[in-house]
Amino acid sequence: MTESNNTIGSGKSFKGFVGRLVQNQLFIPIAALLVLVIFNLAADPSFFKITLDQNSAGDPVLSGYLITIVDYASELAILAIGMTLVTAASGGQDISVGATIAIAGSVVLRVLCGTDSRPEKMQAPIIVAFLICVIVSALFGAFNGALVAFFKIQPMVATLILFTAGRSIAAWINNNELPIISDPSFGYYGNFIPGIPLPTPVFIAALCMVVIALVLKFTNLRLYAQAVGINPSSSRLNGINPQMIKFLTFVILGVCVAVAGFIKVSRLSTINYSVVAKDIEMDVILAVALGGNALSGGKFNMTASILGAYVIQFLTTTLLKFKVDSAAISAYKAVVVIILVVLSAPFVRKKIGELRKKITARKVKAAKEGV
């Protein structure tokens, strides 16, 4: 997924290992994850209990908070992939992903339901619905991408259009009705496939990660996106087409939105246009930032972003478990965000590094004097 220098290699000594870890971009998300784990261990170790139950259909399913986390983080992780690329190449963020997820989900339901909003039987194969949803989402991504790349509008302003209009478009696609799919096989993609005890979104997210890892390995997407994000003028003089690369990243994000939207509607077999994936764009952008990626573009670390997505979901689930009022969750998240952002600021990390060095030097001195 990332260059080998980003993976945590086995250190020769523990100290060298820690030193490398602190400098690693993965340090912040991993540290955040550890803090959450320790907090939960101290507060209520049952948080980590995983049990094998049977669901209403009599199939074995795993349940527990950890399962909930990896399950519900799937959409975040998938979107974080696209958002990382958009951030790297355009130096801005797409704030329309929540609204375009509503569109994507609406398209899926429209294709499956046909003209009847409560069909006995699905009107089209699920794969067809999914592919049409991918195409439509990619087109909306292309719309955003065209505004950013060719009309040179700031990403946040450009995507504000669909942020505002997306949920209305989603409602319009289904004539403002709320279609419901009664066929249980549609629910497999957002819940469990009979016989498999892990939620399906986990597998879909894993598949997306494998795909992006392969894309990054077998194409120059990483190099091009980074080069364009850092210095578009120089990239152009080296034969790269910066506009096409920016455009491409938005289309990729569109495809990610399609997958996330498909999972979202499959979870409930229906859609609520105004609520589905609400505010998810903020969580996704937070995941990218938490992964230590500069929101102003340039270099990126995909693993860190994806890890960031899981940390965000871990936090949300922890807060829900402790019965924090859902309206207050944002405030708690904000506190965590402040801490993380301050910790990951280069200035603070440098200070921490200096402090660490001083402590080591003092220890060495003490050891010498002891001799």
Place this chain on the structure above:
Amino acid sequence: MENGAVLEMRGICKYFPGVRALEDVDFTLREGEIHALMGENGAGKSTLIKVLTGVYPKDGGEINLTGVASNAHIRSPQDAQKLGIATVYQEITLCPNLTVAENMYIGRTKGHLTNWKKINADAEKLLDELGIPALATQQLGSCSIAVQQMVAIARAVDMDCKVLILDEPTSSLDEQEVLKLFNLMRSLKEKGVGIIFVTHFLEQVYEVCDRITVLRDGKLVGEYIIEDLPRVKLVSKMLGKDFDDMADIKSESDADNIDYNDIPVYEAKDLTGTTGIKPFDFEIHKGEVNGFTGLLGSGRSECVRAIFGADKTNGGKVWVNGKQVKINKPLDAMKNGISYLPEDRKLDGIVGDLSVRDNIILALQVMKGFFRPFTRAQAEAFADEYIKLLSIKTASSESPVNSLSGGNQQKVILARWLLANPVYLILDEPTRGIDIGTKVEIQKLVLKLAAEGKSVTFISSEIDEMIRTCSSLIVMRDGKVVGELKGDDLNQNKIMATIAGGEGK
């Protein structure tokens, strides 16, 4: 303290992790003198300036300012400003969308009400006094770079500075603008201001300075009165060795071997750019080194940008090795074996945060294609080969390129284009802002490439350098080619005359 000194730095030390950037350096600036601070890249000039202006805290030594402070503690640029130390940097740090007067007084007005009428009048008076050709109410962005720089100086002067630091102020100015700047410096000198002048241009030092302090490897080499230190000696002091390489560079080149009846490697007819250049014809042969010269803004960079497809062209035909081709974008040129090292290294050359390795392989990788990335081992091999070949000083090929010094960044871009293995290499100001040692290396490299049968277009603001490396020179004025000089015509007088258009008048 020495008589007449406005600034004394004694035994200044500055350490960075693993590096002694400054060790026991003394520097004295006297009232009303222009004092050049010279040294190669990495000699410690910038560090010394940064210690003086409070950007870095010093690790040892003391700074005395006559009548203001002895053993002054300068902890921030604001402290320095209060003590009367003003700095004008190479890059303009003013606001181009404000007026000249606003720029001169921004952040210095007292109270909430500002009397713009008075400020404009004050500014006008000062501009007049210093002979700066700008109006107080004019937008700064509409002035030339030279005038903007002078406004920055005027701002410093008005803040009652005793010490004025000019850090590479001339590198983006043309010769006439440099003269204007020098006049301004001289008039400030008469007012008793001490000026520290940091530059790479030896000629300018000898034109305007009174004294020279030379640094090498973070240590003081010595302080000299300008008359006592001829140019050759200065260079050898800076390099720490005798330097006769410069003189015999040309003898290595073999201009006679070029076959001008051959099919040109690159040929253009009536090529027209959209950036204000008139249609021009141009050809270059195998093994030839030619140059474009002319004042800044004469269109020499625009010409080569048109050749490379960096700017849109509208009209004209182009042949590469006798075959007619269309070059609409840089990739077209690259695929036809043309490479282009741009004039502005920061803006158009390096990709800052990316590693040295990625910067080196970038062009070749793009030519190879989006779906065919080099393996890591291949990329590493390429990078290591060229880091060694051009002796690029970097901690590793993983280091971000913007952590390197200017000269080494330039070498990285050179490496990038050499790796692309071009038949025709365009170098626009490859030696700007880099130290003499690297300059000579680059000039030698150009001649070596030509000897290997490559064609090179070499552009430089320094005519000396062009004469040494080029076998023919195309002279430009106001976007038009006004002459082509070859052989015996390649001398300073003839070139100047052609640039100025003095022929026949």
